[in-house]
Amino acid sequence: MVKQGPKAPTYYHEWTQIPPRMPTRGPNAPSSHHGRHPQPPHRTTKHLRAPLPAPPQPPTSLPTAPGRPRPPSPCPPRLAEGRAGAGRTAHIRRGQPRAKGWKGPGFSSPRWARGLGGVKGREESSSMELGWLLWGAAVLLLLPVLMELSPAVNFALRIGFYYLLFFVCSALTAPVCLLVNGGRTVKNMRIIKTVVKTFKYFFGLRFEVKGLENFEVEGPAIIVSNHQSILDMMGLMEVLPDNCVQVGKKELMYAGTVGLIIYLGGVIFINRKSTSSAKMVMAEVAKTMATDNVKVWVYPEGTRNCTGDLLPFKKGAFHVAVQAQVPVIPVVYSSFTTFYNPKKNLFTSGKIKVEVLPPIETKGLTSDDVSELTDRCYRIMRETLFRLSGRPGEVKDSS
Ligand SMILES: CCCCCCCC/C=C\CCCCCCCC(=O)SCCNC(=O)CCNC(=O)[C@H](O)C(C)(C)COP(=O)(O)OP(=O)(O)OC[C@H]1O[C@@H](n2cnc3c(N)ncnc32)[C@H](O)[C@@H]1OP(=O)(O)O
Numbered sequence: 204m205v206k207q208g209p210k211a212p213t214y215y216h217e218w219t220q221i222p223p224r225m226p227t228r229g230p231n232a233p234s235s236h237h238g239r240h241p242q243p244p245h246r247t248t249k250h251l252r253a254p255l256p257a258p259p260q261p262p263t264s265l266p267t268a269p270g271r272p273r274p275p276s277p278c279p280p281r282l283a284e285g286r287a288g289a290g291r292t293a294h295i296r297r298g299q300p301r302a303k304g305w306k307g308p309g310f311s312s313p314r315w316a317r318g319l320g321g322v323k324g325r326e327e328s329s330s331m332e333l334g335w336l337l338w339g340a341a342v343l344l345l346l347p348v349l350m351e352l353s354p355a356v357n358f359a360l361r362i363g364f365y366y367l368l369f370f371v372c373s374a375l376t377a378p379v380c381l382l383v384n385g386g387r388t389v390k391n392m393r394i395i396k397t398v399v400k401t402f403k404y405f406f407g408l409r410f411e412v413k414g415l416e417n418f419e420v421e422g423p424a425i426i427v428s429n430h431q432s433i434l435d436m437m438g439l440m441e442v443l444p445d446n447c448v449q450v451g452k453k454e455l456m457y458a459g460t461v462g463l464i465i466y467l468g469g470v471i472f473i474n475r476k477s478t479s480s481a482k483m484v485m486a487e488v489a490k491t492m493a494t495d496n497v498k499v500w501v502y503p504e505g506t507r508n509c510t511g512d513l514l515p516f517k518k519g520a521f522h523v524a525v526q527a528q529v530p531v532i533p534v535v536y537s538s539f540t541t542f543y544n545p546k547k548n549l550f551t552s553g554k555i556k557v558e559v560l561p562p563i564e565t566k567g568l569t570s571d572d573v574s575e576l577t578d579r580c581y582r583i584m585r586e587t588l589f590r591l592s593g594r595p596g597e598v599k600d601s602s
Pocket residue numbers: 368369370372373376394395398399430436449450451452455461464465468470473474475478481482485486501502503504505506516517518519520522523573
């Protein structure tokens with residue numbers, strides 16, 4: 204029964220291109236420093252540069268029992284200095300004399316023994332691969348069951364997949380935007396919209412849209428809509444008119460590939476924590492939206508709100524509309540609470556009703572009228588939200 208030496212380390216194949224072992228005896232042998240054992244050549248690449256003679260055929264002698272000098276290895280000793288290999292490197296590292304003629308860990312067993320080790324190794328690696336395959340199949344089969352049994356798992360996987368879609372699609376779409384449109388321009392929103400509109404199919408979401416004709420106003424406009432969750436991006440892209448950019452919190456610029464793609468799409472970033480700087484940005488928007496003929500989509504609640512009601516509106520969007528003398532077009536999405544609620548780990552398929560309301564003119568209004576304009580828009584949108592969400596009665600109670 205031939206006793207196997209320890210299995211050659213997996214990096215064995217890395218060395219097949221390295222020149223053969225340096226001769227340890229005779230005129231070409233390197234001078235041994237200690238006189239005891241021939242020292243391997245210094246760690247230089249010089250020998251790598253010399254023309255490489257054909258590697259010698261490795262000895263075909265049987266592997267010897269552990270502890271006795273090993274047959275010469277066809278590989279250089281360099282490995283012994285730098286690589287963790289079979290256990291035999293221990294005595295090298297501790298400065299003990301090297302077994303005569305032995306040149307490095309893991310290469311002393313003769314090729315045919317290594318061959319046997321290879322067969323055993325190949326069997327081991329294929330059984331490992333088979334194991335991984337079986338594990339993967341089990342997880343994939345188990346996932347739907349887990350998602351059925353645990354709302355938390357279902358929610359985490361679906362929302363995680365949503366983020367993954369954002370991240371991957373952004374990374375893939377950014378180069379397309381750069382190639383097609385060359386840089387940051389609202390034209391990229393068309394490409395983004397085309398991609399994001401497919402996301403609803405992954406989550407079993409359907410949009411029922413009414414009033415799209417209300418977007419057909421001459422020139423720029425301010426669009427305001429309720430904001431319930433990150434899922435709003437699908438609703439936004441479902442109805443987004445041409446030449447329309449959004450106002451977003453500046454933190455989004457740093458959301459990896461998503462930050463890049465929304466930058467390329469022309470999104471206007473504001474610092475919510477600094478009213479003055481936000482006002483300046485919005486004032487700039489009021490000036491340029493007319494010349495650029497762009498619509499600007501603002502979420503006047505200023506944050507996500509998935510309660511099924513509206514938060515009080517920030518006034519910035521309405522200041523911009525009055526400053527630019529452009530109409531305000533309210534858009535309302537029905538409540539997500541029937542199919543989406545992070546607090547309850549609820550995220551299933553569902554239907555979202557979307558209504559684009561008639562534009563509210565601002566011609567002739569001044570900044571003094573902004574508060575009234577904001578309240579009027581708030582009331583109309585809240586009434587629509589309750590109606591679309593099947594709760595029309597609530598408006599009377601709370602108005
Ligand atoms: C290919 C695959 C790709 C996958 C991924 C792609 C995804 C989809 C792609 C792309 C779409 C990306 C979409 C992103 C969307 C993100 C959304 C968000 O981030 S929502 C958070 C940011 N939005 C806001 O915050 C709302 C706008 N906010 C405002 O307008 C505020 O008014 C603001 C920030 C300007 C100031 O907020 P204040 O917190 O100070 O509160 P206030 O009451 O509004 O203002 C305080 C005082 O300042 C006056 N004021 C406000 N704005 C003014 C102005 N412009 N001029 C003059 N006075 C102004 C007001 O009249 C008020 O004064 P008096 O109370 O009346 O005395």
